[in-house]
Amino acid sequence: MATSYGIDLGISATTLILILLVTQLIAFPFTILYGFFAKKWGAKCMILVAIIIYLIICIYAVFMDTVVDFWILAILVGTSQGGIQALSRSFYGKIIPKERSNEFYGFYNIFGKFSAIIGPALLGVITQLTGNTSYGVASLIVLFIIGGTLFLFVREKEI
Secondary structure, three states: OOOOOHOOOOOOOOHHHHHHHHHHHHHHHHHHHHHHHHHHHHHHHHHHHHHHHHHHHHHHHHHHHHHHHHHHHHHHHHHHHHHHEEEEHHHHHHHOOOOHHHHHHHHHHHHHHHHHHHHHHHHHHHHHHOOOOHHHHHHHHHHHHHHHHHHHHHOOOOO
């Protein structure tokens, strides 16, 4: 999704590749940092922090119109991407029954694939209907709000 948006902004393919690499380089230390803060405040808290950062990213993306804005957006994504992936998987592992973990991780993977379809589909449909990629990105805010709200009701097991 990010590369399509970057192309719409007129960013070259070479610059997009560089931006994506920098995002990954930033994600590595922030993943470790999320783990550190999760030990201090809990995985659930840090997952919610990441969801809030993604809400900010979506809002920022609506007003983005330069290459510098895209770099800032990529850096923001890097600050949360690895952390939310690692923490959500480990958090899920703590709340599912251990004797049925294979079955439950199967569901986890299926829903992950579903989200990989629904997000881009929503972005694409809204972009197509409005003719504006910014509105497509803004539509993702709804998914983060729904997911974050539902996540608030999940109880974290103490180990």
